[in-house]
Amino acid sequence: MSEIEIITDGGRRRRWSAAEKVRIVEETLYAGESISAVARRNGVAPNLLYRWRRLMLDGGSVAVAGDDDVTSNRTVRQMEERIRELERQLGRKTLEAEILREALEKAQSKKRTLHALSSLKDGSR
Incomplete structure (x- = not known):
């Protein structure tokens, strides 16, 4: 009977810095290797590397750094159009x-002039 060795990872998740994520994703873009090979070499799960890559291609390194969802270009265009309309x-x-304001100032000016003229007429009679 042969011996079987069980290796566990300790149950802790590894935290990746934004710079590490960007570097690993760039390897998949420029090295010409498969994503799975790059993932194995860097100790990253392939599905996680696919996610980072999609986030980076959709929203740039900012999305990868925050690991946030990315707003689509269509939504951004709609928001920009709404902003332009509100600015108009x-x-x-x-x-x-x-x-x-100018009309009010002119009306007040005419009223003062008419008031001054009427007081001159009343005073001369």
């Missing part, structure tokens, strides 16, 4: 406020 509306409202 703000510009219109600002212009309207300036026009109304």
